[in-house]
Amino acid sequence: MAHQLLNEREINFLLYEFLDTEDLINRPRYSDHSREIFDATLNTAHTIAEKFFANHNAKGDANEPSYDGENVSVIEETKQSWDAFASAGFLSAHCDAEEGGLQLPEVILRTALAYMAAANIASASYPFLTIGAANLIRTFASESLKNQFLPQMQDGRFAGTMALTEPDQGSALSDIRTSATPQEDGSYRIHGQKMYISGGDQNLTENIVHLVLAKIKGAPAGVKGISLFLVPKFLLDEQGQSSKRNDVKLAGLLHKMGYRNTTSTVLSFGEDGGATGYLIGEPHHGLKYMFQMMNEARISVGAGASVLGYQGYTYSLEYAKGRPQGRMPSNRDPESKQVPIVQHTDVRRMLLMQKAYAEGGLSLSIYATSLYEDENTAPTEEQRNNAAILLDLLTPVVKSWPSKYCLKANELAIQVLGGAGYIREYPVEQMYRDNRLNAIHEGTEGIHALDLLGRKVPAKNLAGYQLLQAEIRNTIMRARDKPKLESMAKMLEEALEKLDATSFALFSQLQDDVDRGLGNATLYLDLFGCTVVAWLWLQQAVVAEKALENNPAGEAQDFYQGKLHTAKYYFEWELPKTEAAIELLKSGNSIPFDMQENWF
Numbered sequence: 001m002a003h004q005l006l007n008e009r010e011i012n013f014l015l016y017e018f019l020d021t022e023d024l025i026n027r028p029r030y031s032d033h034s035r036e037i038f039d040a041t042l043n044t045a046h047t048i049a050e051k052f053f054a055n056h057n058a059k060g061d062a063n064e065p066s067y068d069g070e071n072v073s074v075i076e077e078t079k080q081s082w083d084a085f086a087s088a089g090f091l092s093a094h095c096d097a098e099e100g101g102l103q104l105p106e107v108i109l110r111t112a113l114a115y116m117a118a119a120n121i122a123s124a125s126y127p128f129l130t131i132g133a134a135n136l137i138r139t140f141a142s143e144s145l146k147n148q149f150l151p152q153m154q155d156g157r158f159a160g161t162m163a164l165t166e167p168d169q170g171s172a173l174s175d176i177r178t179s180a181t182p183q184e185d186g187s188y189r190i191h192g193q194k195m196y197i198s199g200g201d202q203n204l205t206e207n208i209v210h211l212v213l214a215k216i217k218g219a220p221a222g223v224k225g226i227s228l229f230l231v232p233k234f235l236l237d238e239q240g241q242s243s244k245r246n247d248v249k250l251a252g253l254l255h256k257m258g259y260r261n262t263t264s265t266v267l268s269f270g271e272d273g274g275a276t277g278y279l280i281g282e283p284h285h286g287l288k289y290m291f292q293m294m295n296e297a298r299i300s301v302g303a304g305a306s307v308l309g310y311q312g313y314t315y316s317l318e319y320a321k322g323r324p325q326g327r328m329p330s331n332r333d334p335e336s337k338q339v340p341i342v343q344h345t346d347v348r349r350m351l352l353m354q355k356a357y358a359e360g361g362l363s364l365s366i367y368a369t370s371l372y373e374d375e376n377t378a379p380t381e382e383q384r385n386n387a388a389i390l391l392d393l394l395t396p397v398v399k400s401w402p403s404k405y406c407l408k409a410n411e412l413a414i415q416v417l418g419g420a421g422y423i424r425e426y427p428v429e430q431m432y433r434d435n436r437l438n439a440i441h442e443g444t445e446g447i448h449a450l451d452l453l454g455r456k457v458p459a460k461n462l463a464g465y466q467l468l469q470a471e472i473r474n475t476i477m478r479a480r481d482k483p484k485l486e487s488m489a490k491m492l493e494e495a496l497e498k499l500d501a502t503s504f505a506l507f508s509q510l511q512d513d514v515d516r517g518l519g520n521a522t523l524y525l526d527l528f529g530c531t532v533v534a535w536l537w538l539q540q541a542v543v544a545e546k547a548l549e550n551n552p553a554g555e556a557q558d559f560y561q562g563k564l565h566t567a568k569y570y571f572e573w574e575l576p577k578t579e580a581a582i583e584l585l586k587s588g589n590s591i592p593f594d595m596q597e598n599w600f
Contacts, residue, residue, distance in 0.1 A: 003311075003314070003315050003318065003427070004314065005046065005049055005050065005054065005115055005118040005119050005311070006046075006114060006115060006118050006307065006310065007310075007314065008046075009555075009559055010310075010359065010362070011042065011111060011114075013540075013543075013559070013563075014111075014362060014363060014366050015038075015107070015108075015111060015366070016035075017543045017547070018363060018366075018367075018539060018540055018543055019107070019366065019367070019370050021038065021105070021107055021108065021370075022035045022038070024105045024107075024373070024377075027377050027378075027379065029103055029377050030103065030105055030377075032103075033103075033104075033105075038105075038108050041093070041102075041104060041108055041109075041112055042108070042111060042112055042115070044088055044112075045088075045090070045111075045112035045113070045115045045116065046115050048081075048084050048085065048088055048115075048116070049115035049116045049118065049119035049120075050119065051084070052077075052080055052081040052084040052085070053081050053116050053119035053120035053123055053124060054119035054120060055077060056075060056077035056078065056081070056120065056123070056261075057119060057120040057122075057123075057427075057430070058424075058427065058430065059075060059077065060074070060075055060077070060078060060120065060122055060123060060260060060261030061122070061260045061261065061430050062424075063075050064253075064255060064260045064261070065202070065253060065261065065263045066253075067201075067250060067252070067253050071203060072201045072202055072203055072250065072253070072263060073203055074202055074203060074204065074261060074263065075261070077123075078123050078126075078202075078204060078261060079203070079204050081120070081123045081124075082123075082126055082127065082156065082204045082205070083156065085116070085127045085156070086127070086155060086156025087156070089101075089102060090109070090112065090113070090127065091127060091130060091131060091134070091153065091154050091155070091156055092134075092154035092155075093109050093112075094106055094109045094131075095138075095154065099150075099154070100151075100154060100155075101154075105373055105377075106369055106372050106373045106376070107366065107369045107370050107372075107373050110299075110300075110303065110365075110366070110369045111366065111369075113127075113128065113300075113303075114303055114307050114365075117303065117304045117307045117308075118307040118308075118310070118311055120261070121259060121304050121307075121308060121434055122258075122259045122260060122261035122262045122434070123261055123262075124304075125198055125199060125259065125262040126159055126199050126202065126204060126262070127159075128297075128300055129159070129160055129161055129162070129198060129199050129297075130153055130158075130159045130160040130199075131160075132160070132162070132293045132296045132297055132300075133153065133160025133161065133162060133209055133211055133293060134150055134153040134154060134160060135292065135293065135296065136211060136280075136289060136290070136292050136293045137149060137150060137153075137160075137209075137211075137230065137280070138150060139289075139292060140228075140280050140281040140289045140292075141230065141280045141281070142280075145230055145278055145280070148236055148240055149209055149230065149232070152207065152240075153209060156205065157205060157206050157207065158205055158206070158207040158208065158209050158232075159199060159202070159204060159205040159207075159208050159209070160199075160208070160209045160210075160211065161197055161198065161199045161200055161208060161209070161210050161211065162197075162210075162211045162290065162293055162294070162297075163194040163197050163200070163210050163211065163212040163213065163231075163267060164176075164194070164213050164290065164294075165194060165195050165196045165197070166178065166192065166193060166194055166195060167193055167195045167266070171443060171444070171447050173213065173223060173226065173287060174221075174222040174223045174226075176192075176213060176214070176215065176226065177192055177215075178190065178191065178192025178193070178194065178212065178213065178214040178215070178269065179191050179192060179214055179215055179216075179217060180214040180215065180216045180217075180227060180229060180277060180279075181216075181217060181274065182216065186278075187276050187277065187278055188214075188216070188229060188276075188277045188278070188279060189270060189273070189274025189275065189276065189277070190212060190214055190229060190231055190269045190270055190274060190275040190276075190277040191269060191270035191274055191275075192214060192269050192270065193251065193266065193267065193268050193269070194212065194266070194267045194269070195254075195266045195267075196254065196264055196265075196266075197210075197264070197265045197266070197267050198259075198262050198263070198264055198265075199262060199263055199265075200250070200263060200264075200265030200266075200267050201233075201250045201263055201265050201267075202263050206234070206242050207232055207233050207234045207242040208232070208233040209230060209231075209232050209233075210230070210231040210232070210233070210248065210267070211228060211229070211230060211231075211280070211290065211293065212228070212229045212230075212231045212269065212277060213226050213227070213228060213229075213286050213287065213290060214226070214227060214229055214277070214286075215227065216283055216284070219283070219284055220284060223287050224284060225284055226284065226286040226287045227279060227283050227284055227285070227286040228279070228280040228281065228285075228286030228287075228289045228290055229277035229278060229279055229280065229286075230277060230278045230280055231246065231248060231269065231275050231276070231277040231278075232246055232276075233245070233246055233248055234246060235276060246275050246276055247269065247270050247271065247272050247273060247274055247275040247276070248267060248268070248269055248275050249267070249268045249271055250265055250266070250267060250268075251265075251266040251267065251268045252265070252266045253265060253266075254266065256437065257433045257436060257437070258430070258433035258434035258435070258436055258437045259434055259437050294442060294443075295395050297441075297442045298395055298396075298398065298399035298442045298443065298448075299365065299368050299369065299372070299395065299398050299399065301399050301403065301438050301441045301442050302361065302364065302365050302368070302398040302399045302400075302401070302402045302403065302438075303362075303365035303366075303369075303402075304438060305361060305402035305403045305406045305407065305435055305438040306358060306361030306362045306364070306365050306402040306406050307362070308406060308410060308431050308434055308435040308438075309354065309357055309358040309361055309402065309405070309406025309407070309409035309410055309435065310358040310359070310361075310362060310406075310409075311427075311431055312354065312358075312409055312410040312412075312413030312414075312428050312431045312432070313351070313354035313355055313357075313358045313409055313413060315413060315426075315427060315428055315431075316350075316351065316354065316412070316413035316416035316417060316421075316428065317342070317351055317354075319416065319417055319420075319426075320340065320341045320342035320347050320351060320416055321340055321342050322340065323340060323341050324337075324338040324339065324340055324341075325338055325339075325340075325341045325344075326338060326339065326341070326344065327339055328343065328344075341416070347416055350412045350415055350416050351412075351416065352565075352566065352569050353408070353409070353412055353569075353573075353574075354409040354412050354413060355562070355566050356537070356566050356569055356570045356574060357402075357405040357406055357408060357409040358406055358409050359540075359566065360401075360405070360533040360536060360537060360570065361401065361402035361405065361406045361533075363533075363536045363537075363539075363540060364397070364398055364401060364402065364532065364533060364536055365398060365402065367536065368391060368394060368395070368398040371387045371388075371390055371391040371394070372387075372391060373387075374387035375387040375388040375391060386467055389460065389463050389464045389467055390464055390467050390468060390471075392456060392459070392464060393452075393456045393457065393459070393464030393465065393467075393468060394464075394468070394532065395456075396448035396449070396451050396452040396456060396525060397448075397452070397525070397528060397529045397532055399442060399443065399448055400439075400445045400448045400449075400525055400529060401526075401529035401530075401532070401533060402438075403435075403438040403439040403441075403445070404439060404445065404526070404529075405533075406435060407432070407435045407436060407438070407439065410428065410431045410432040410435050411432060413428040413431065413432075414428050414429060414432060445522055445525065446521070446522050448525060449521035449522040449523075449524060449525035450518055450521050452521070452524065452525050452528060453506060453510075453518060453521040453524050453525070454510070454514075454518055454521070457503060457528075458507065465503070468532075469496065469500070471535075472492065472496055472535045473493075473496070475492075475535055475538055475539050475542065476489045476492055476493050476496075476538070478542050479492075479538055479541070479542050482542065482545045482546075484545055484564070485538070485541055485542065485545055487571075488538055488541060488567060488568065488571045489538065491534075491571050491575065492531075492534055492535060492538055492571070495531050495534060495575060495578070496531065498578075498582050499527060499528065499531050501586065502524070502527065502582050502585050502586050503524075505585065505586045505588075506524060506585060509588050515593075516588070516590055516593050517588075519590060519592060519593035520584060520585055520589065520592070520593075523581045523584060523585055524581075524585055526578075526581060527578050527581045527582065527585065530574065530575060530577070530578050531575075531578070533570070534570060534571060534574075534575050537566070537567040537570045537571070538567065538571075540563050540567060541563060541564055541567035541568075543563075544560040544561075544563035544564050544567075545560075545564060547560045548560050548561070548564070
């Protein structure tokens with residue numbers, strides 16, 4: 001069954017109606033751009049995604065990367081997708097023209113990349129990681145390192161990774177053991193092992209730039225002693241070309257349930273005397289630098305989870321429209337024609353849930369990207385600062401909410417297909433397996449929950465939290481002007497008040513006992529995320545209701561009515577589910593915290 005990657009009508013709605021992306025051309029950095037250039041970029045991305053990424057999504061899943069003891073091999077189509085991506089200029093499309101970039105707005109670039117992720121999220125991981133690594137080097141590395149490595153990363157000769165996790169240390173980075181010893185020439189010798197490194201080895205590029213967290217001998221304990229190093233797979237000669245193999249070895253490939261065409265590696269640094277590494281920025285500030293790439297990756301994970309959820313939704317919708325099965329309960333005639341399963345109410349319920357989750361996730365991801373854009377190019381310093389504060393607050397939600405709920409959408413897609421859903425002849429089972437990794441990629445839900453409640457919400461005297469409240473209340477005021485949206489506006493206002501009361505109850509609990517107070521942080525993250533997505537659905541409803549006032553016909557009317565009805569569903573079916581969490585959180589229910597290890 002032929003299947004579209006992303007619905008272009010949905011993308012246009014999010015970019016140009018939900019957001020006002022076209023207004024970016026009024027900012028000095030984008031004065032040479034136009035709506036036509038933005039759309040042409042997205043069309044190019046769509047074409048590349050269909051031709052060079054979608055063509056081997058299933059093949060890459062069935063034929064994992066292999067390692068013969070010397071070299072890693074991925075299927076040849078992966079190399080073709082990398083080359084097509086690089087040749088189109090997407091690795092540097094957001095960079096300044098002086099660097100050879102196109103100065104594309106971040107929101108346009110990330111929407112373009114969403115097409116690649118929708119087509120083949122595993123093969124798309126290689127360029128996505130490289131863009132993030134190059135961005136970090138551009139921001140924090142010395143001019144010498146920038147000149148040596150950025151041009152090759154931007155034209156596709158070099159790829160990039162981030163190497164944080166160790167075999168004995170996952171998210172607890174303060175306890176990493178990888179060491180760095182300074183040398184007389186200013187370089188360092190790196191010793192240690194890193195695990196779960198995506199793209200850590202491959203045969204796509206002539207070199208790989210590893211960004212490695214390590215501790216210099218004598219460094220302060222904990223995260224304050226972590227430094228960041230650039231460690232290439234091959235050292236460069238005086239002409240800047242890859243030459244001698246660095247002391248970085250592949251210890252093995254890991255075999256995953258999803259993202260199978262992305263190599264997942266265990267890397268050993270320094271088995272033969274020490275891998276040569278180059279310090280990025282100042283000593284002992286490495287984790288601060290790495291957070292730029294980590295947070296960028298977290299937003300990408302949320303976007304990837306959203307497009308996988310959306311893929312499952314649209315595929316199961318097409319299937320439901322074309323699959324005849326049974327008759328309506330009111331029809332007792334066994335000889336009458338069977339109806340498509342989309343006419344059965346329970347199937348419609350599952351499709352509506354998927355639509356609410358997937359389009360909610362897409363709106364959340366693209367909104368976060370617009371905040372990143374505003375942080376860098378908004379006209380005033382106040383706007384830039386506010387965008388940065390809001391993005392910092394919402395990053396745990398942007399990563400975690402789609403990873404949870406768009407995975408549920410994929411589960412529902414399998415259910416809609418019935419027996420066809422769990423066999424490999426249909427793609428929805430792979431979508432589920434791929435998406436299951438996103439709840440763990442770039443930090444588990446529990447880690448982000450601790451970050452949100454323990455750090456992000458209280459930060460700067462609730463500055464981000466108060467900004468978010470102001471944005472939500474502004475949408476509520478706009479919705480109140482439209483009679484059909486009054487009830488949703490009231491429900492969101494009540495939900496916001498409950499979130500506020502719950503937050504302050506938790507702050508009080510944290511003061512009494514921080515361990516117990518953070519014990520239910522994951523429930524709080526879910527409550528917070530569901531409230532934020534309700535806000536985004538109300539925003540979409542405001543836009544849709546305004547459009548319907550102009551009496552559009554045909555498909556346009558159906559599109560906006562679908563938005564309104566899905567928003568209504570979210571408010572009446574999904575948002576009320578948070579009530580149980582609110583009661584548990586406000587009361588400080590400590591049953592999980594009080595459970596003893598030897599009682600299991």
